[in-house]
Amino acid sequence: MEIEKTYAPENFENEIYQKWEQQGCFKPSYDSAKEAFSIALPPPNVTGSLHMGHAFQQTIMDTLIRYHRMKGDNTLWQCGTDHAGIATQMVVERKLLKEENKTRHDFGREAFIDRVWKWKEESGGNITKQMRRLGTSVDWSRERFTMDEGLSRAVLEVFVKLYDEDLIYRGKRLVNWDPKLRTAISDLEVENRDVKGFMWYIKYMLADGIKTADGKDYVLVATTRPETLLGDAAVAVNPQDPRYKDVIGKEVILPLVGRRIPVVADIHADMETGTGCVKITPAHDFNDYAVGKRHQLPMLNILTEDARIRDEAEVFDTNGEITDKISGYIPEAYRGLERFAARDRMVEDLKANGLLDRIEDHQLSQPFGDRGGVPIEPMLTDQWYVRASVLGKPALEAVKDGRIRFVPASYANMYYAWMNDLQDWCISRQLWWGHRIPAWYDEKGNIYVAHNEDEVYSKYHLDRSVKLERDPDVLDTWFSSSLWTFSTLGWPDDTVELKMFHPTSILVTGFDIIFFWVARMIMMTMHFMKNPDGTPQVPFKTVYVTGLIRDEEGNKMSKSKGNVLDPLDMIDGIDKDSLISKRTANMMQPQMAEKIKKRTAKQFPSGINAHGTDALRFTLCALASNGRDINWDMKRLEGYRNFCNKIWNASRFVLMNTGEITLAKPLRDNLSLADRYILSKLKESIENVTSSIQSYRFDQVANYIYDFIWNEYCDWYLEFTKAILNSENVSNAKKAATSYTLVEVLEAIMRMAHPVMPFLTETIWQKTAPIIGKMNDSGTIINAAYPQASEWEKDIKAEEEINFIKEFVTVVRNLRAEMKIVPSTVIAPIFRGASDLEEECIRKNFSFVKNLTNIESVNFVKAGTELPMCASKPLRSAEVLVAMKDFINKEDEIKRLTAMMEKIKANIRSAEAKLHNEAFVSKAPAKIIEGARAQLQLNETQLEKVEQQLKELEKME
């Protein structure tokens, strides 16, 4: 059998994947008689690259997909990529600026979009290449892109329908504005960061000689954003506040501007906080916006798109209509200043005018745009919104009543919390890369929504002379991805795939996008997809939520921290220098590079070794417990690489012993005890692994596979078979039976483990399946049947007998180790006081025992037989002894026995305490009491033996 000595995955993984893909192994069977199983891959950013989170989630999905495919299900894994609006546009803009020193405006909209498409063509293959390396068995023939024709059609359809149903509207509202990217972003894209700042206390002089209760001619306003006072529309105090009761309804003079603004009473002003008196800037603060609405205040927008002070404020009435009732005057000194420069300047001026009472340090959490990285600015703009509050209701119900199940269930709470208080979703973005909003405006600003411009004329019965202009904005990326499960299956057409594979079976994703994506997918899908009976269809029945993969110390992996691990590097390895240059390339803060270099060199002094895809996947599975974050552990990966090597070598052993001849299924009578035992354990393992997959416990899947292969098949069974195969006293028929069983179990193990470790199992399966006639027409394990426990029998007798042999072997090995008898020394242990059954078991299976302990014989003697100086160890209610004369000294042995005795005595005490407890005996279930009794009895027998042994020992010289 030609199979190399060491596991070298790089020799076969790529080749196998290519063969699978060429053969079309990943396509569904489209057999409607079979159960359907489908997963929609969360579409990665088209120009991105694979990170640990992808590797983790795709491993889980692939494991499920391969399992169901092997079960014979009609299995679809729908894949594709996302255009990732902001992220992609930013990358391309940065690239163009760096390489050609041009902005997108230099190109113009169309030319710029062309460049983005070009970039997508160039780099879009990266992530799919990496997915292939990971063994991801998606149906590549159905690969989609969120901006391809079909999906764009779905987006258009959804937008128009929702608009016609009044579930999408356009409105002037306060939005989160990113002044760097110059676009609106949704609430979710805002990240609050704690920053050190200041609180400025500013005097607003009272007009008309009014005074406060304590006789001051001003009110003191505390603010963290002094520059926004240019847009103040009022000052608010609490209606209950005695300090200000006299000034309510009066006016103050806006510092630096001179405009008169009212003092209003509003509960928003908290008497306990600050000075109890708060400035109201409706166009630049969300709370103030609400206060403004309540008091019909005007809204003054003082900022430009890039957050500079305007020359004159835009003034709107409380309904958002432009008004000239209020002056939008802004002092010349501040015009055109960037927002923070304006702040400094204004604070100086306030100080000079004696209007600044004091400045205090203040800890505040400031909103930042998660993409642009600069503080966001609440801005009054026209944007498009989805009435999430309406769509959210059925979406909430679907999870509450169990049509959609979260795994782990605790994530449902997070979902409820958000869905219960759902804000309308701002879907327009002032970008160029994305789905352009299908809305047109005439010269009067009337809105027309349709699939295209032609349709606008017919739909709205417009005369062709009406000039239309299309809305320049594009849709939030998540708008198109919220349609992902059905748009990829051909909606709005009524396709076979939709009928067959929707709802999808399970969604595997990170908790960080439950709101961004999962919730919105549920909302959109339930609105547009209906079951035959008209009830809303959910996008998936189960949501499996994964945790984050962090580094060894529990830090998030991020480019800026320089602690990112690339899954491909763990598969194929990387040398130290390449790793360092990879981690320090294109740093946003170049000063960090040196630090990262040092740390990387320290942590990976010789780079990262290649471990192969299977080891990586196995590790990811083993770590996948309960949706918790995972601290990545290189050692664990190494351990499982070793496991792959173990499987490899066990296979070598099997194949060396069987050759490439085919073997016939043996008669049951010819099976050895060991054969029957391992087949029985195989059955148990398949049961365990199968039920673990079904309950999404991938850590258990990995553990059961590991435990069976290493601790049963390799450590015990393979060793037993050596005694059979190398013996001259065993018939050829029986040897053949054992050879067959060796292959039979190995072949089944390969199928059992294939969903987790596809490449290694395919390789070994190719060699083993033909031997026992299990090769299939397609010639790949992908289409082999998943092993079923019912194919094998439980053999309790064989298990019990082998268990006793194992115990005996372990006791002898223990004695050896404790006596420091080297393995090469042949010994002849004595088995004193064994039952007839026990004696027979050891006699009958002496060849097994001999092989595993290097003994020449076992001497059986009756209980109580006096023996020369021996070391002993209890075995059930008997004992195993080794003549000790050459091996040990008396004191050591006494010490050892005394320690053992103490242990036994402690056991006896605990059992006795229980059994003497009236309450325990009367209340505990019979089974437990029986157990305690048995424990007591066994320990008493053993104590007797040990005591006797001690006595004998002490007598001797």
Added chain:
RNA sequence: GGAUGCUUAGCUCAGUUUGGUUAGAGCAUCUGCCUUACAAGCAGAGGGUCACAGGUUCGAGUCCUGUAGCAUCCACCA
């Protein structure tokens, strides 16, 4: 401020839903072995008052209450 999760061996984690013999795994450590599949290995060993304090129970790592620390999410922050 609200919510959730976590705290178990030196490290990384299972086990807690449904209470029941002596709490498990991998890695690391120690001892002895190159035994014809595997030194990426084999055989053994040591190591845990299950965060803390109460309670319920015959019995608590597991259930209840409280405390502390850590983490995350949401809200607010004049």
